[in-house]
Amino acid sequence: MLLPETALDSRPERMSEASARKTPVRMTTATLDQSNVSRSAAEIAEQSKKVVTRDVDFFYGAKQALYKVSLDVPEHCVTALIGPSGCGKSTFLRCLNRMNDMIDDTTVRGEILLDGKNVYRRGTDVVELRKRVGMVFQKSNPFPKSIYENVAYGPRVAGVRKRNILDEIVEKSLRQSALWDEVQDRLYDSALQLSGGQQQRLCIARALATNPDVLLMDEPASALDPKSTAAVEDLIFGLKKSYTIAIVTHNMQQAARVSDQTAFFYEGHLIEVGATNELFTNPYEKQTEDYITGRFG
Numbered sequence: 191m192l193l194p195e196t197a198l199d200s201r202p203e204r205m206s207e208a209s210a211r212k213t214p215v216r217m218t219t220a221t222l223d224q225s226n227v228s229r230s231a232a233e234i235a236e237q238s239k240k241v242v243t244r245d246v247d248f249f250y251g252a253k254q255a256l257y258k259v260s261l262d263v264p265e266h267c268v269t270a271l272i273g274p275s276g277c278g279k280s281t282f283l284r285c286l287n288r289m290n291d292m293i294d295d296t297t298v299r300g301e302i303l304l305d306g307k308n309v310y311r312r313g314t315d316v317v318e319l320r321k322r323v324g325m326v327f328q329k330s331n332p333f334p335k336s337i338y339e340n341v342a343y344g345p346r347v348a349g350v351r352k353r354n355i356l357d358e359i360v361e362k363s364l365r366q367s368a369l370w371d372e373v374q375d376r377l378y379d380s381a382l383q384l385s386g387g388q389q390q391r392l393c394i395a396r397a398l399a400t401n402p403d404v405l406l407m408d409e410p411a412s413a414l415d416p417k418s419t420a421a422v423e424d425l426i427f428g429l430k431k432s433y434t435i436a437i438v439t440h441n442m443q444q445a446a447r448v449s450d451q452t453a454f455f456y457e458g459h460l461i462e463v464g465a466t467n468e469l470f471t472n473p474y475e476k477q478t479e480d481y482i483t484g485r486f487g
């Protein structure tokens with residue numbers, strides 16, 4: 191059946207309308223600054239989809255927190271999840287590596303595929319899944335152990351015993367998380383002596399040490415000062431060459447700076463997803479526009 195012409199025309203019209211009246215967007219500068227490094231919609235479309243979710247509903251007891259969320263997370267891209275407090279961003283992120291399993295009386299429905307396989311299928315090795323889909327939390331949470339032992343922890347649990355291999359993993363992970371130069375002479379000092387920004391990068395190193403494919407980051411820089419935030423953002427940008435990243439952030443400039451694709455959540459619904467440059471300059475949905483221009487949230 192042919193669509194009525196008006197339906198076919200509605201998107202271009204909406205776009206030209208918006209650009210004609212110069213949609214109020216606070217992030218224009220940041221967005222343009224990154225235009226040479228963030229991926230275009232066409233490039234994102236070309237990437238294979240590392241994680242695919244279809245019609246995901248999530249419940250805490252009887253309370254529904256996610257409604258039919260269908261989102262593709264493209265490989266080697268950074269996907270930012272934005273939206274007001276309580277809209278389900280963390281819940282969604284935790285579904286991807288089944289971290290929500292640890293919360294009693296929760297129900298998930300729909301499909302969550304990692305490389306085409308449903309992570310909720312019977313027989314999934316959840317420990318293995320969480321190695322492949324690592325997570326970094328808002329509040330850095332190093333173990334009360336040495337810097338070295340924090341990074342070596344995951345590989346040790348996975349059965350790596352040889353000291354030279356552990357040494358290699360620790361150095362590689364600390365280099366990847368841009369911390370090596372600052373800590374190479376104090377690897378056996380307590381991780382708790384590091385600054386907040388260093389602790390957060392250590393937690394990123396700890397997540398990288400198990401050689402994940404996907405890195406989930408829940409507001410990783412929200413407790414950091416501007417310098418540490420910049421360090422973590424630079425790091426995220428570098429990491430996407432090797433990893434697929436999903437990051438929750440309340441900071442619109444940060445989403446514009448680090449991500450290729452942005453997904454806007456509101457009250458448990460995925461309202462809109464698109465290439466970051468496009469979503470921030472030309473959102474399709476009024477709710478998205480209101481949120482990114484600071485009218486609520």
Ligand SMILES: Nc1ncnc2c1ncn2[C@@H]1O[C@H](COP(=O)(O)OP(=O)(O)OP(=O)(O)O)[C@@H](O)[C@H]1O
Pocket residue numbers: 250253255273274275276277278279280281282293
């Ligand atoms: N452990 C839990 N038990 C019951 N309800 C929860 C639990 N965790 C989250 N919720 C509820 O689920 C909804 C979504 O919460 P979620 O933490 O995913 O939001 P969020 O978008 O990450 O918010 P924020 O930006 O404040 O971190 C909220 O209504 C919240 O109260």
Ligand SMILES: [Mg+2]
Pocket residue numbers: 279280281408438
């Ligand atoms: Mg949250």
